[in-house]
Amino acid sequence: xxxxxxxxxxxxxxxxxxxxxxxxxxxxxxxxxxxxxxxxxxxxxxxxxxxxxxxxxxxxxxxxxxxxxxxxxxxxxxxxxxxxxxxxxxxxxxxxxxxxxxxxxxxxxxxxxxxxxxxxxxxxxxxxxxxxxxxxxxxxxxxxxxxxxxxxxxxxxxxxxxxxxxxxxxxxxxxxxxxxxxxxxxxxxxxxxxxxxxxxxxxxxxxxxxx
Amino acid sequence: xxxxxxxxxxxxxxxxxxxxxxxxxxxxxxxxxxxxxxxxxxxxxxxxxxxxxxxxxxxxxxxxxxxxxxxxxxxxxxxxxxxxxxxxxxxxxxxxxxxxxxxxxxxxxxxxxxxxxxxxxxxxxxxxxxxxxxxxxxxxxxxxxxxxxxxxxxxxxxxxxxxxxxxxxxxxxxxxxxxxxxxxxxxxxxxxxxxxxxxxxxxxxxxxxxx
Numbered sequence: 001x002x003x004x005x006x007x008x009x010x011x012x013x014x015x016x017x018x019x020x021x022x023x024x025x026x027x028x029x030x031x032x033x034x035x036x037x038x039x040x041x042x043x044x045x046x047x048x049x050x051x052x053x054x055x056x057x058x059x060x061x062x063x064x065x066x067x068x069x070x071x072x073x074x075x076x077x078x079x080x081x082x083x084x085x086x087x088x089x090x091x092x093x094x095x096x097x098x099x100x101x102x103x104x105x106x107x108x109x110x111x112x113x114x115x116x117x118x119x120x121x122x123x124x125x126x127x128x129x130x131x132x133x134x135x136x137x138x139x140x141x142x143x144x145x146x147x148x149x150x151x152x153x154x155x156x157x158x159x160x161x162x163x164x165x166x167x168x169x170x171x172x173x174x175x176x177x178x179x180x181x182x183x184x185x186x187x188x189x190x191x192x193x194x195x196x197x198x199x200x201x202x203x204x205x206x207x208x209x210x211x
Numbered sequence: 212x213x214x215x216x217x218x219x220x221x222x223x224x225x226x227x228x229x230x231x232x233x234x235x236x237x238x239x240x241x242x243x244x245x246x247x248x249x250x251x252x253x254x255x256x257x258x259x260x261x262x263x264x265x266x267x268x269x270x271x272x273x274x275x276x277x278x279x280x281x282x283x284x285x286x287x288x289x290x291x292x293x294x295x296x297x298x299x300x301x302x303x304x305x306x307x308x309x310x311x312x313x314x315x316x317x318x319x320x321x322x323x324x325x326x327x328x329x330x331x332x333x334x335x336x337x338x339x340x341x342x343x344x345x346x347x348x349x350x351x352x353x354x355x356x357x358x359x360x361x362x363x364x365x366x367x368x369x370x371x372x373x374x375x376x377x378x379x380x381x382x383x384x385x386x387x388x389x390x391x392x393x394x395x396x397x398x399x400x401x402x403x404x405x406x407x408x409x410x411x412x413x414x415x416x417x418x419x420x421x422x
Contacts, residue, residue: 049350055342055346079412079415082408132267133398135266136398155403157406158358166414179350183343185400187343187359191359192366192367194323194336196392197293197294197334197336
């Protein structure tokens with residue numbers, strides 16, 4: 001198909017598609033004439049991936065680029081590929097100096113070990129979680145993350161992983177993983193806010209009058 | 212305390228504190244001399260709130276301002292206050308034209324009704340969830356959000372709400388709710404990515420050889 005059809009079918013404006021082509025987020029079409037390139041289903045899929053990561057995942061273009069480079073690097077084994085894609089999803093959090101950070105980081109490492117999770121020592125999510133714990137502690141909020149870890153493990157192992165086609169082409173597996181992480185993550189966050197609104201309505205507006 | 216001590220105790224630079232004062236995110240100190248203002252614990256708390264919302268919640272300054280205005284508007288009943296704060300936490304998502312959006316929005320409304328949640332018809336999270344559903348469908352991913360809704364409800368009603376001091380001062384309740392939403396949301400998202408890494412390691416690296 002031509003770039004105009006690609007634009008109509010994905011809802012992405014032509015100048016934006018050209019920008020993705022220049023930035024290397026989208027692979028080139030097949031040049032069929034001096035001024036015309038032909039695009040196919042792989043371009044449709046890729047544009048939908050980019051749009052979901054941008055709009056729903058609110059990822060910066062640099063992070064999306066890292067994910068796409070990992071998808072395209074055929075020499076990367078699937079597990080490393082998933083790792084790279086996964087690592088690009090979170091922000092980079094630098095450790096802070098001091099004992100407070102060290103204690104929180106030790107708590108994160110202990111939590112991962114207690115759950116029996118296989119997570120690389122250099123996984124950036126360890127520092128990200130450490131930062132959250134430090135802030136929770138500074139603000140006097142609970143730092144018990146056990147119920148959250150249990151809920152995350154249940155959702156990932158019982159629901160999400162079964163939707164990833166590990167035996168198909170590598171690109172399909174990593175796309176499913178990245179999109180699932182971003183979209184279901186956003187869905188869960190929104191559902192939690194809806195549940196908050198409902199619970200606070202019940203507790204504040206609908207509770208029985210004091211006897 | 213002076214502004215220099217406020218800066219040392221919160222780790223927020225003096226020019227940044229002055230910026231928050233100008234923007235109305237932080238209330239003024241007590242003017243004790245022409246060039247000197249005195250700050251107290253309420254400023255410490257407020258700065259920690261702003262910092263957590265910015266760094267961990269990654270909220271834009273405009274959203275933080277809305278939350279703080281709601282906290283300071285004494286005429287707002289606590290439930291409305293929680294609603295306003297809650298509504299400022301999510302992005303504003305505009306409905307898209309077309310049947311696809313309408314079908315997804317109907318699915319969102321049905322989900323909320325089936326769970327028995329009390330959520331205002333105008334809650335922005337309804338559109339936010341609709342957008343995620345539309346993207347899931349366009350990308351051929353599962354649109355069954357039931358396990359996520361169940362997990363969200365469990366965490367909110369069994370864990371999070373119990374940490375909110377509804378009977379104390381209104382500022383304390385809304386701070387606890389906003390911070391809990393943001394910080395535990397971030398913690399859960401990070402834990403989910405850790406669980407993903409672990410599950411994919413188990414399925415791809417540690418699985419038994421084919422027989």
